[in-house]
Amino acid sequence: MDTRYILEQTSVGTRVGGADFNYRPGRSVLCDTRVPTAEKNGPMPVYTHGPVFYKLLMDGGSVSGVKGEQTSPKGNGRILHEMEKTGLGEQKDTGSSGILKRASPTHCPGTNGQSPGVFMHLDIRNPGKQAELANNFRAAQEWIIPPSEIQPLPSSHIPVPRNRKPSGHADKEVMAATVLTSLSTSPLVLNPSCAPPVTEPGSRAWKDVLSNSYSSSTSGNWSWDNSDQSVPSTPSPPLSNDTNKNFPLLTPGDDVNEDVPESTHFMFEDPIPRKRKNSMKVMFKCLWKNCEKVLSTSSGIQRHVRTVHLGRNTDSDYSDGEEDFYYSEIEINMDSLTEGLSSLTPTSPTTCGPPPVFPPPLTAVPHSERINMNSSHSPTPTLLSQSAPSTLCHIRTDHAYQATAPVRIPVGPELAGLGNGNGTGPGHGTGNGISASWQSPHVLFKGVPGPVIQVRTVSIGEKRQPAAITHSTVIKNHALITPAPKSAPGTRKPRGEAKKCRKVYGMEKRDMWCTACRWKKACQRFTD
DNA sequence: GATGCCGGGTG
DNA sequence: CACCCGGCATC
Numbered sequence: 001m002d003t004r005y006i007l008e009q010t011s012v013g014t015r016v017g018g019a020d021f022n023y024r025p026g027r028s029v030l031c032d033t034r035v036p037t038a039e040k041n042g043p044m045p046v047y048t049h050g051p052v053f054y055k056l057l058m059d060g061g062s063v064s065g066v067k068g069e070q071t072s073p074k075g076n077g078r079i080l081h082e083m084e085k086t087g088l089g090e091q092k093d094t095g096s097s098g099i100l101k102r103a104s105p106t107h108c109p110g111t112n113g114q115s116p117g118v119f120m121h122l123d124i125r126n127p128g129k130q131a132e133l134a135n136n137f138r139a140a141q142e143w144i145i146p147p148s149e150i151q152p153l154p155s156s157h158i159p160v161p162r163n164r165k166p167s168g169h170a171d172k173e174v175m176a177a178t179v180l181t182s183l184s185t186s187p188l189v190l191n192p193s194c195a196p197p198v199t200e201p202g203s204r205a206w207k208d209v210l211s212n213s214y215s216s217s218t219s220g221n222w223s224w225d226n227s228d229q230s231v232p233s234t235p236s237p238p239l240s241n242d243t244n245k246n247f248p249l250l251t252p253g254d255d256v257n258e259d260v261p262e263s264t265h266f267m268f269e270d271p272i273p274r275k276r277k278n279s280m281k282v283m284f285k286c287l288w289k290n291c292e293k294v295l296s297t298s299s300g301i302q303r304h305v306r307t308v309h310l311g312r313n314t315d316s317d318y319s320d321g322e323e324d325f326y327y328s329e330i331e332i333n334m335d336s337l338t339e340g341l342s343s344l345t346p347t348s349p350t351t352c353g354p355p356p357v358f359p360p361p362l363t364a365v366p367h368s369e370r371i372n373m374n375s376s377h378s379p380t381p382t383l384l385s386q387s388a389p390s391t392l393c394h395i396r397t398d399h400a401y402q403a404t405a406p407v408r409i410p411v412g413p414e415l416a417g418l419g420n421g422n423g424t425g426p427g428h429g430t431g432n433g434i435s436a437s438w439q440s441p442h443v444l445f446k447g448v449p450g451p452v453i454q455v456r457t458v459s460i461g462e463k464r465q466p467a468a469i470t471h472s473t474v475i476k477n478h479a480l481i482t483p484a485p486k487s488a489p490g491t492r493k494p495r496g497e498a499k500k501c502r503k504v505y506g507m508e509k510r511d512m513w514c515t516a517c518r519w520k521k522a523c524q525r526f527t528d
Numbered sequence: 529g530a531t532g533c534c535g536g537g538t539g
Numbered sequence: 540c541a542c543c544c545g546g547c548a549t550c
């Protein structure tokens with residue numbers, strides 16, 4: 001598999017993008033090199049790390065050297081800016097650096113039925129990465145294009161035709177589009193109360209939105225699932241995965257066999273569905289029973305499920321989507337993992353909204369110390385949720401086998417009595433600990449603000465639960481945490497001495513019974 | 529077996 | 540929440 005192959009196979013117009021921080025010919029740049037098959041067979045690979053690699057492909061499969069404003073004479077196709085003129089692409093956002101960015105994948109020609117191409121437009125604004133980028137880009141150029149064809153670049157990145165001069169107007173357009181997009185999808189706006197306390201909520205929210213939008217593209221390693229194309233109207237800034245650099249347990253690149261079992265012990269959730277800081281890492285957790293495999297890529301987890309649990313052919317890329325049922329998308333706060341693994345709590349006590357339903361652990365946990373289960377409440381679909389027919393509240397409640405591992409929360413002895421209920425029982429409580437276990441089918445998000453325990457199970461094309469069950473779920477969790485001894489011997493209320501309505505009135509005069517007696521409840525008339 | 533009532537389902 | 544009932548413990 002090499003670029004030539006792609007060039008020959010790809011009949012698309014210009015393509016810019018594809019992130020690969022560890023470019024290995026024949027291996028990575030998965031986006032580009034595997035586009036034809038990836039589109040047919042399955043989700044796009046997830047890019048997690050590394051520098052960004054740019055490549056221009058021309059219609060007809062010829063290579064367009066990156067030559068500034070000129071298209072390659074060999075290329076019989078058009079490059080992106082020309083596509084814009086024709087209205088094919090909506091990738092209008094070209095920053096001052098001339099870098100194409102944030103184009104909606106849903107508008108890629110591949111989804112328009114014109115070609116199997118997939119576009120990923122990256123905006124690399126990070127100056128630190130630019131140099132790296134430039135190097136990688138040049139390297140890529142040398143690899144693809146004969147050096148003789150390489151001309152000095154007006155930009156160290158992707159050269160952009162001069163007729164697309166980076167006007168401030170364009171920037172504003174980009175800005176506006178970004179803001180609008182974020183506003184229309186961002187839970188920060190929809191759920192302002194969940195936003196972190198700021199001195200200037202409004203402006204801060206906007207900044208957040210913007211920084212999110214840009215940082216996500218700045219990371220240069222976002223990805224989106226192939227199935228995402230099923231939702232053409234949700235161009236959402238992808239989650240930034242650049243934090244995986246900080247994640248000691250993970251390694252970038254192909255992580256099919258990447259296993260982070262330990263991390264699953266700290267997977268708790270966050271009501272904030274959207275990554276607000278770059279410490280969040282999207283992970284994919286296998287929900288197969290007794291399998292806590294956590295991978296950083298959807299393709300990896302899908303392959304894991306497909307091969308390990310479903311017994312599918314390892315080599316086959318074919319996927320009927322069944323594996324989507326067996327993993328969930330989670331967000332992990334890298335800070336929490338690195339700061340202190342010893343202290344853990346299902347939810348952060350400092351999250352906005354009411355406190356968690358269960359008593360907070362005695363060990364204080366930093367605000368950031370949590371693992372954010374991506375909120376299904378979020379209208380901003382994460383990578384996989386974009387594939388959902390609706391972007392809202394996709395929660396799986398079936399498939400009990402998807403239960404995540406129970407989590408035991410150690411508490412102090414002073415809390416031990418909580419499990420005894422109201423004293424209706426002999427107090428078979430939970431001893432010195434509160435055992436809290438929740439399962440993904442039960443764990444739902446809570447309504448608007450408030451701590452949320454969420455597991456958004458990633459599923460494609462699956463029926464999902466609307467977002468109504470939240471509260472009861474929390475209550476359910478509470479019940480799980482403080483289980484009342486279920487009708488243990490002696491817990492039943494002893495029969496009263498007084499005659500009840502039944503005895504008094506008899507079956508014939510049942511209408512004279514108290515309602516409780518009628519409903520076979522404890523008699524209310526002749527109480528003991 | 530009769531009685532009391534808990535737990536759960538239904539509308 | 541009212542209504543209803545299965546099922547269990549107790550008498």
